[in-house]
Amino acid sequence: MPIDITMPALSPTMETGTLAKWLVKEGDTIKPGDVIAEIETDKATMEVEAVDEGTIVKLLVAEGTDEVPVGKVIAVLAEEGEEVSAAAAPKEETKAEPKAAEKPAEPAKAETPAETKAEPKPEPKAEEAPKAAAPAPAPAPAKSSGDRVKASPLARRLAEAKGVDLASLTGSGPNGRIVKADLDKAPAGAGAPATAGAAPSAAAAPVAAPIHGAPEGVPAETIKLSNMRKTIARRLAESKQTVPHFYLTIDVRLDPLLKLRSQLNAALSEDKKLSVNDLVIKALALALIEVPDANVQFAGDNLYKFGRADISVAVAIPGGLITPVIRDADNKRLSQIAVEMKDLAARARDGKLKPEEFSGGTASLSNLGMFGIKQFDAVINPPQAMILAVGSGEKRPYVVDDALAIATVMSATGSFDHRAIDGAVGAQLMAAFKRLVENPLAMLA
Template sequence: MAILLRMPEVAANATHATLQAWTREEGETVAVGDCVAEIETDKAVVELNADATGVLGRRLVAAGQEVEVGAPIGVLLVDGESAIDIDALIAAAGGGGATPTAAAAAAAAEPTPATAPAAGAASPAAAPSSRVFASPLARRLAARLGVDLAALRGSGPNGRVVKRDVEQAAQGGRPPAAPAAAPAACASAAVPAASTSAAALPADAAFTEVPHSNMRRTIARRLSESKATIPHFYLVADCRMEALLALRAQVNAGAARKISVNDFIVRAVAVALREVPGANVGWTDSAMRHYREADVAVAVSTGTGLITPIVRGADRKPLSVISGEIADLAARARAGQLRPEEYQGGSFSVSNLGMFGVSEFSAIINPPQAAILAVGATQAVPVVEDGELRPGQVMRCTLSADHRAIDGALAAQWLAAFKRLVENPLSMLI
């Protein structure tokens, strides 16, 4: 029998994801495990693989469209089937309203003005019909709240009624205006490129608008929540770098892989967490989370935003392994190829802007973690030793800590351990 391909929950607690590109054409045969489509999450692009051998009978969603998790996006024909009633299949499977057919999907991929219609105006996809187009979640919520779906004008793709429309109707409000259809994405792109909505702007406009990517929206939401709800406090330490730089030069003189200063920093952070386990914690509303491993998340800048791949058990790994993992994770992060388990979790974060010449900065905590270390550039500055002024190499680090989970004295103890390890780098290698 035919199988509905549904939008998977590719990230924990995700409600929507974007179908970035189809990798198979309608009528093309696919085998078990073959990639059928590429799904964009808030952090990366993952493959949707076929669970059975068959023929891709219909693509129900256009490339570039955001779809609710669990909604049908395609139909896989198995056992020699050649034609089926798509609407009947969706209804029989309890899938709720139908998604766009191939013709509608093709139309949705055409460039459209970026301005959305007024909330009270019906969109073309919301024209009267005998069938209400709604997501499965919207249907369940409408039944529970007693909302008539037929009376709603959807704000989802192609006029589809989604959760927010039902919630607004239940509260006596009007549903939001439908967003413009997203442009089709290139199937060969590893990371989705942002598209401008210049068509919606006056000819003499002094700017263009770039729609937010899933990653950018997630970053904005999480950091806003973190800064607004977590009581940050900050401690600053100046680390002498002469010994570490000399050791690095010695190691790199005969090493196949060059070790970076950041590799040393990640190792020092992990060893300091092992020495001061009280700082290796996270805050949740119900309990304090004590991490058993020093899993260090390293901030990596990509073309669509910031992502923090994780070096697991960094206190147990030699520098060469840490260096190789960071290089591999960073490269795949920029290509949008990280698996969810490679960037979800972590017990502590490091953000290093020293390579850009930034002398110092304060970073925002990534919950449920309770701390993040912001690392500045190593700079030649005058220092005082034994009452005499001498040239020195100093790196300034700022620890941001969650005061609900880490007290000031504990944070100071951890930062002191980190500073000692950096200034005596051989001790972190033992």
């Protein structure tokens, strides 16, 4: 019996994904554990492994296809000993317009509600429809079939938003199916039928706020946004619009921490050597435990207060960033944090993190010090309530033991969700962080 390979859910929030690349072709024999495809989710591009053994008889979704729903059949596998042609045949039949098979039995019913929403009398409207459609011959054939027009769900939504008549378009998808790319090429309102009196008003809102093109005459390259980039744009815009941010900045003397790091690294093996970032992760985690009112998350009528510190650490990857999580960072040894962070960062850049490794986290850390950035304000990563932005350590005049001296100083800025954390609580957290960094032996206790 043929086996369906479906679009997997690779993260807790994933609803659709992009089939970025097939790593197998029809006729290939696979076994459990073989990597068969690369799927682009809202978080990263991840490899998908086979769970069954057999021969690939049909690839149903082409490379580069966007918005593939979780659970949709993307390929068909024939089990060992099964005839390949027999396994492939049912898929050919089921692939060809399953919805059309359900709808031809009641074409009139499907047509009538759509056209009579605004009118209390369905009968006269049904009679007027052909007359109104008569001057526009292109839509007429489409209305004669039960499903009217072959189009993906996404294409239908886009057509409704843009006021485009699907019957006026030529589909470039399988069997002439209209896909998102066909809508991207169509101007707003293209082919809008005369009878659709509500369509222009429905499309008015999107048209009123267009996305402007590049300035005329300026050389520009159009780059399609990845799912990750779209998610970053959506989530951070939502964060700035809905989360009341406030910011607290402190200067921290790094010399004691740098000295301790040097002493510890002299005794550690190469794979366990510490970075400044590792010690900062530990300091933030301990500060959150010391000030538990800052280790929280806003949840409408509730507030979650966490009993441990899981630190999401921002890691830059091609096309965006991802935040692998150091869990229970307050209880881990510095060498454990160093080893775990190196592993997570390396696999993040290779797109090989598991969903549970970048999901969750009670607070975040973003460090741009390695780029020479002195100080910056980071955007909170919902649903978390705080993120610490760390700049570079640099030589500055600083008061040490009541005397002015030159010290290595780092600026750190906390961004806080004022719905969950008050100013005084945020200040207590920043003070605790400063004290731990300037007295790092406390992190070894």
